[in-house]
Amino acid sequence: MTILKTVGLTKKFGDFAALDGVDIEVEQGEVYGFIGPNGSGKSTTIRVLLGILKATEGEATVFGKDAWKEAVDIHKRVAYVPGDVDLWPNLTGGEVIDLFIKLRGGNSKNRRDELIQRFDLDPAKKCRTYSKGNRQKVALIAALSTDADLYILDEPTSGLDPLMERIFQEWVMEAKAAGKSILLSSHILSEVEKLCDKVAIIRQGKIIEKGTLKELQHLTGTIVLVETKEPMPELAGVKGVRGIEQKGEALSFQVDQEELDNVIRYVSGFGILRLESSPPTLEELFIRHYEASGTRAETGGGR
Template identity: 60%
Template sequence: MTQVVKVQGLQKRFGKFLALSDVTFTVEAGEVVGFIGPNGAGKSTTIRTLLGIIKRDAGSAEIFGKDVWKDSIEIHKRISYVPGDVTLWGNLTGGEIIDLFIKLHGAGDKEKRDYLIKRFELDPKKKAKGYSKGNRQKVGLIAALSVDSDLYIFDEPTSGLDPLMEHIFQEEVEKIKESGKSILLSSHILSEVERLADKVVIIRQGEIVETGTLDELRHLTRSTVTLETEGDVAKMATENGVHDFTQKDNQATFSADNQQMNDILLQATKLGVKKFEAVPPTLDDLFMRHYEG
């Protein structure tokens, strides 16, 4: 696959504060990468560096094989970007602003614009100074989704949107994904990332602490098992790979190492299994593993 985004050893300081110490990841052609981490972890700093808004102190960052700082104008012709807090011209209407963004990009689709305005339930005739935060986000999203780009960068794009609008955004991103476009999605909504992303990059204190597909990352966390047996289920508490064992009557709940799951199930059958449910770990589980404590 062709690497659309390539970041290697990225570093950025603001005075004495080291915002990015060693950021390395890639976005392949046609891939959706979920970029997650709490406030202050370095997500927006990384994205602003990729956009050529701020200059890196060390490392390399390329989009379409071009340097993000030196070639930012050429790069911007092929990307769409939506920040977490869209700032608009107050005296222009939402429709006028969308049309301006589309014209500046140069590859807009007015039919798609009209479709998206209707889908996101935006009043395009209302002046931007009268918009709520959610409606300002809608203007940014509609403008970005109305143009044909090779890379879409979303930095907390659904901030301020209600759950219905979040769902519509996710559906529209899935359409972009199906058309083979690349997407870098930074989001606090882990279910959103889990639904859309092919790969997840977790950043903590300016460093990448985990990278991989969801399936790859799930091997690193434990499944939650609910087990009911005819025999004494308490015997399962000492099995290898069983953790956080709790019991009520003859039903137990525990977390289990995935690589030990076959042996755990084998031992459970010796007790006469009446119920066995194994829930794979979620992205939330993986995320919290890196931030607890």
């Protein structure tokens, strides 16, 4: 069942197209990764989905409802965490969490208390004393305490330490197991790789790749590390081989999937001493696209 869908989503500010024909689709019980550098259009897409911005063209639906016209009904079933959290400075963290829970008409004291403990937050402190990481914890706990059907998370672990990131990742897997849907915008590629069923890469307002991680990795081929008894001077000319690097006594390179068999046969003729292969990481895929476009990928935050 489709929970969230955009078709040809376009948002213009004057002559500037912040979004240009964005198509994404999130199914029930799915974690969907949405990645791209600063200015790529991630947060603009999320604001359209939340009914904060009105699309110039195209469609955006959540639970089959129009994201702009039926935003109030949609919000009853959605929990949202922004990447940059501002809180009321004179309220305590616990008071802010309780306020957000009450605004949703819920009573989730047990879940609230459990999450406060898991995220190691002192709820008695005033928000003005909190670090960025603790402000992020307040927003996460307030959202995750609610029994939403869709969680829209825009850079949710920004400012968190590695231990808290792991706690967050554990919660995502629990929510997925419970049939919840999650749209996860993140610049932490290892996090996306670990959690997401599908991924969309956005650049300058356009989706440049999307699909399952397996499908995307297939596009980049296999990473091979090989050490041979004899040198392979003609390796660069072998069909399907690219990105050759010297790594000590071994050579590392990428091989297109359809040429892997022929490349291994060629390499074996030089006497294999060591051979390792692995699928490319999401980071390698991401960097490949941005280098190919002549744009350096800035993987720090994303709007």
